[in-house]
Amino acid sequence: MANQLLINTISGNYKILKVLGQGRYGQVVKCFKRDTKETVAVKVLKRRYSQYRDKREVSMLEKLRCLDPDKSNIVRCHEWFHRIDRTFMVFEMLDISLHEYMYQRKPYPLPLNGIRTIIKDVRIPDRK
Numbered sequence: 001m002a003n004q005l006l007i008n009t010i011s012g013n014y015k016i017l018k019v020l021g022q023g024r025y026g027q028v029v030k031c032f033k034r035d036t037k038e039t040v041a042v043k044v045l046k047r048r049y050s051q052y053r054d055k056r057e058v059s060m061l062e063k064l065r066c067l068d069p070d071k072s073n074i075v076r077c078h079e080w081f082h083r084i085d086r087t088f089m090v091f092e093m094l095d096i097s098l099h100e101y102m103y104q105r106k107p108y109p110l111p112l113n114g115i116r117t118i119i120k121d122v123r124i125p126d127r128k
């Protein structure tokens with residue numbers, strides 16, 4: 001896998017298990033972190049055509065790190081690093097996305113109580 005070669009140039013600590021998805025700014029891969037024996041999600045930002053964009057992404061993460069992840073419902077970011085022309089961000093591995101959850105329940109909609117809980121959870125980080 002092309003990303004495995006890329007990630008090996010940074011650290012032999014991460015073994016890529018599979019591609020989790022693709023976002024606007026890059027690809028997210030599931031990795032095994034050898035030193036801690038954790039499974040993590042590593043976001044590999046697209047080639048650094050804009051250092052400003054990468055810095056903005058990292059500075060947003062820096063600010064969010066001040067919040068308690070257990071209380072703010074924000075995904076935990078373990079670390080990030082810039083190497084060669086890429087930025088790598090290491091996050092805790094989450095369960096399925098809301099989209100996937102809704103898809104799995106098809107053709108049944110989410111129960112009203114479930115929708116209330118999700119809306120409440122999503123709104124918590126807004127309150128800061």
Ligand SMILES: Nc1ncnc2c1ncn2[C@@H]1O[C@H](COP(=O)(O)OP(=O)(O)OP(=O)(O)O)[C@@H](O)[C@H]1O
Binds near residue numbers: 024027075
């Ligand atoms: N921490 C994570 N744990 C598990 N899967 C993840 C994690 N982060 C991202 N993913 C998966 O990778 C996909 C792409 O994530 P990514 O954050 O790059 O895109 P996004 O959420 O669309 O945001 P953006 O386009 O703004 O970068 C998600 O839809 C999700 O399926």
